[in-house]
Amino acid sequence: MRVIHPLSRPVLGILLSATLLSGCVTNHETGNPEGWTEIKPAAVSEIAALVPPDIAAKGYLTMGTNPPFAPFEFKDSEGNIIGLEIDLGNALASVLGLELHPVEQDFSKILPAVSAGTLDFGGSGFTDTEERRASYDFVNSLYAGVQWAQQTGDHVDPNNPCGLTIAVQRTTVSDTDDVRPKAEKCLAEGKAPIEVLAYDSSDNAATALALGRADALSADSPVTSWAIERAGGKIETTGDMFQAAPYGFAVPKGSPLGPALAAAMQHLIDTGDYQRLMKQWNIEDGYLQHALINEKPVSQKK
Known part of the structure; x- marks a missing residue:
């Protein structure tokens, strides 16, 4: 769960700075997992109609993200940002008739950028917490x-x-x-x-x-x-x-983009694309049964 805390407690034991270890078996990622296929469903006009006009006019969604945090977001051997949340963001955008533009940012700057309107939403392993809900709505993606x-x-x-x-x-x-x-x-x-x-x-x-x-x-x-x-x-x-706890995509509090993304999420759940996408990334539990915003069920509007 990506919740940044200051290191206010005394350091206990040995605290090592980050280093790349020789003989590493987990941090050299070449690409998507074996058997991976792209999941980009066709646009659904009734759901696409929920997209805020300014976003619909530009034709894409900007999503702030902070690799590496595999399997949610990380870079492949060519430097492309890939991962579970990138795939899910692409699938949601596709249902809405949009493209997804991932934007790499420092983790601590993503939510402020969402508030400022320079990003449409944030997707970077965010835990949906009561404290964050004061300023953002979270379109939940899974429990972990x-x-x-x-x-x-x-x-x-x-x-x-x-x-x-x-x-x-x-x-x-x-x-x-x-x-x-x-x-x-x-x-x-x-x-x-x-x-x-x-x-x-x-x-x-x-x-x-x-x-x-x-x-x-x-x-x-x-x-x-x-x-x-x-x-x-x-x-x-x-x-x-x-x-x-729930993970989620963060949008500004009260933004109409939240219900639009939630409707797209419900479509992915209903068609089975959500489950297939999760399985590709070795996620076997914590699935949503219904689309949620801040852990509350959302009725799809048509």
């Missing part, structure tokens, strides 16, 4: 939580992590809301401390686990699944997913 991974055959218990070395992506929920509170608890109880290996990308955190530099990885469940698929059997999940 925190999922730990271990080296294959190990016996790591996420509920008893004292004494372990744990890899995370810096400033994510896994870092600030999962591992660091657990590290503080270990110290408060006089138990062996946790060493926190914090990296600037989830790929490097997963690589640390695969290479044996960490005992465990804490990351968003789709990120963990993606890493496992690319680690050649070196790592596996451990424990249950927890802290489940």
Whole structure:
């Protein structure tokens, strides 16, 4: 979950800066997953009619995004931005009779750009939170939580992590809301401390686990699944997913673009394109059953 927090807690254990590790097994992406096919449905006139006139006139949607955050958004070997949210954005735009123009930006600048109107919406692993809903509406895309991974055959218990070395992506929920509170608890109880290996990308955190530099990885469940698929059997999940929350595409509060995107999402769900798109990126659970804005069902307007 991409929620930026300041590192206000004391640094516990070893905090590493991001580095590209030799022998990396997860951060060299060549392109879309095996068996991938483009999913760009035909425009649906009744849904396209919901698009705000200024956006309809220009013929495309701008979506702010911040790679790398595989499988949601990252760059292929040619430097193109690809990923689950890019595919979903393309499919939604297609239903609306529009093209999608991904715009790479610093993560912290995407939502302000949406507010300023320089971006139509944001799609970069945003967690739909009550705090953010004060300024934005979120067209939800899926539910995900925190999922730990271990080296294959190990016996790591996420509920008893004292004494372990744990890899995370810096400033994510896994870092600030999962591992660091657990590290503080270990110290408060006089138990062996946790060493926190914090990296600037989830790929490097997963690589640390695969290479044996960490005992465990804490990351968003789709990120963990993606890493496992690319680690050649070196790592596996451990424990249950927890802290489940919705992801979403952010639009300005009250914008008519929200209902238009939600109607397009409902169309993708109804036709099965939503499910097919998720499966292509190894997402097997957390699916929406109905289109949601801020976790509330939206009736498609025709």
